[in-house]
Amino acid sequence: MTRFGYTLMTEQAGPRDLVRHAAAAEAAGFDFEVSSDHFSPWLTAQGHAPNAWVTLGAVSQVTEAVELMTYVTCPTMRYHPTVVAQQAATLGLLSDNRFTLGLGAGENLNEHVVGRGWPPANERHEMLTEAVDIISALFSGDYVNTVGRHFRVDSAKLWDLPEHRVPLAVAVSGAQSVSRFAPMADHLIAVEPDAELCSMWDAASGRPAAEVRKIGQIPICWDPDRDAAVTRAHEQFRWFAGGWKVNAELPGPAGFAGATQFVRESDVAESIPCGPDVEPIVKAVSAFWEAGFTDVALVQIGGEHQDGFFPFAEAELLPALREASA
DSSP states (O other): OOEEEEEEOTTSSOHHHHHHHHHHHHHHTOSEEEEOOOSSOSSTTTOOOOOHHHHHHHHHHHOSSOEEEESOBOTTTTSOHHHHHHHHHHHHHHTTSOEEEEEOOOOHHHHGGGSSOOOOHHHHHHHHHHHHHHHHHHHTTSOEEEEOSSOEEEEEOOSOOOSSOOOEEEEOOSHHHHHHHTTTOSEEEOSSOOHHHHHHHHHHHOSOGGGOOEEEEEEEBOOSSHHHHHHHHHHHHGGGGGOHHHHTTOOSHHHHHHHTTTOOHHHHHHHSOBSSOHHHHHHHHHHHHHHTOSEEEEEESOGGGSTTHHHHIIIIIHHHHHHHHO
16 A cells, blocks of 8 residues: 655755644645655745755654655765765654655755856766765665775774664656666656656665665645635746756755746646545546655645644545555
């Protein structure tokens, strides 16, 4: 049976609200929670970007059983991979082994802030490969020394490690990234319900398919008023229409506003289920489990519209999703 998660969208809520939302999502019955890791929101209308790691540390203390995950952290520019490894190990301890480290090649939106420019995609994948190797080595508990094309590590060792090794999940989008990262990571992350990605990952990973989580994500916009939901989704999530090849390249909210100025509300409503009804959400999410995904994290659009969503999710949405996916 597919598992369903809740997204702590750091771009649309402040840290105190995110911690409160995390506790409410667990109480509502979500199986896991993922957090974005941003320095900037996609659009000014979203209005937030607290530090994900500090927030997740607090979340680990107000939740008891729900699994936690970064979705995703880029361990190559804004953070050095040694720092990411230390943060992940600490969060594994604080959460009593409930944390999975989700990694990706990043977006210009968040990584340009350190002033190193924005490399092309192939170079970003090279950097991520080196970073995953470093993080995996540090998770062993040994001293790590390495000199690579992109990173140098000098006598680094993690002194506080959780009882169970922190699982690694990596975001992929095609054959090149699957072939590179499936042998290195435990689990797959993707935002498109692509069955070919799942089958390629299973073929390349060398792990039994039953042990691999395939973790997707989908935005929804629940609201008792469908028109209000469509308007909010357009205001805050029209950037999503650009696709990840475009979204990875733009440098800031002004760029996303310009690139999406001609996206209409009707365009957003066609790609994101909006309104009070369960059926459109179930239909949209079903594409993931039909493609072979084991886990799907929902993004409820609008930071100030979470409190009404949780009772709906508990009473109607999660039961309907579980019944349909079974």
